[in-house]
Amino acid sequence: MSEQNKYASEEQLRFAKVMGAGVKLGFVMLVVSFALYMTGVLQPLVPVDQVSHYWGLSAAEYAKATGTPTGWAWVKDIAKGDMLNYVGIVVLASASIASSLAILPLFARQGEKAHLIISILLILVLLVSASNILH
């Protein structure tokens, strides 16, 4: 059955559904991981009482001074309280990629070549920025 209403097309509703799910997942992960970080249940890479000594530094200087990984290198330290927070952040930042992927089959089926190409290009741009290859 086609999900469509008078004000929103099928692809618009599918985009909203996937984005909504991503947002809920991201927020829950963010709250849970931050609680684990602040309560000390998971030991952080940089102790919470030490972060304030470095947050006046630039991002590059902070990474160097604290040994915090940049790019996707945080994944190998995912069990650390501070690094775990990046999971929720990444889920939120990826929500639009997942939503755009979800509408590709609809644009393809409708023969909407222009929007199909624009959506693919948007996904590629976001993936390139996420990949850190521009660094």
Next chain:
Amino acid sequence: MMSLTNVLSGRRALIPLLLLLICVNVPALAATGAPAAASTMPWWAWPLMLFVVCFFLGIVAVPAGVGGGVLFVPIVGGFFPFNLDFVRGGGLMVALASALAASPGLLRLGLASLRLALPLSLLVAISQIIGAMIGLLLPAAIAQTSLGVIILGIVFLMLTAKKADVPGIQKADPLSAALRINGLFHDTAHNKDIEWLVHRTPQALLTFVFIGVLAGMFGLGAGWANVPTLNLLMGVPLKVAAGSSSLILSMTSSAAWVYINQGAILPIIVVPSIIGMMMGAMIGVRLLKVVKASVIRKMVIAMLLFAGVRALLKGLGIWM
């Protein structure tokens, strides 16, 4: 006519925020520059105050019709001891999270248009990457000074920009016609459905490239520029322009990715900010029913003016 009670209740809502900013600013003054010279306050006081400040920013952002990022960056950048890299990264994440929370509902109601947002988002996503990379290379003083100038420009834009609720474009331009950028929404004020078309799409695409660079460079979000461009340049009805602006913000996480990958997103700054802003926004929606949006908007303009002057003077080394 606006009642005195409404004005006073709106002002009362902002008093705690202003007092907090003054309290925050005293130790923050000593914290600029060398990290070792950080304030004597316990470390946990900063994320706690950040949460409280963002909670109040969330309250005023909704009725004022601005995104969280444009308030977050100048205020947190001016009054907290964090390096501007982390403030801009936080601003982008706050703007992204706020837009993500609002967009699904707006899309379902037809108050945001996917077909309108897609081509614009593609250009904004590309230009944001360029802006973010430039922003992270800028020396702190230049970034602060430029931020002050931009914020004061936004204040000018907010004071002077006109609005057209339903511009009523009669003929679509060839590009928007080819992309089928049009829609239908329900205008609750007049209780009727309104169809809309757009024009001047090529000019708007160019404008969005410029907006994307600025947004990426300063982590401001871009609602302040998106809405006038969509509404006044393209002729999108105001409500759909505001909703589609939110959708564009939620679809363009490219600058946020650059900041994440460069290590400019600190969980201890970003997470309390996002949670505070989201909780405040829920109150802000209710505040909209009791206080006139125009009153809040004027207060937000005053806050931005103060924060813009502060950023400019901090950048110039006059008010450290």
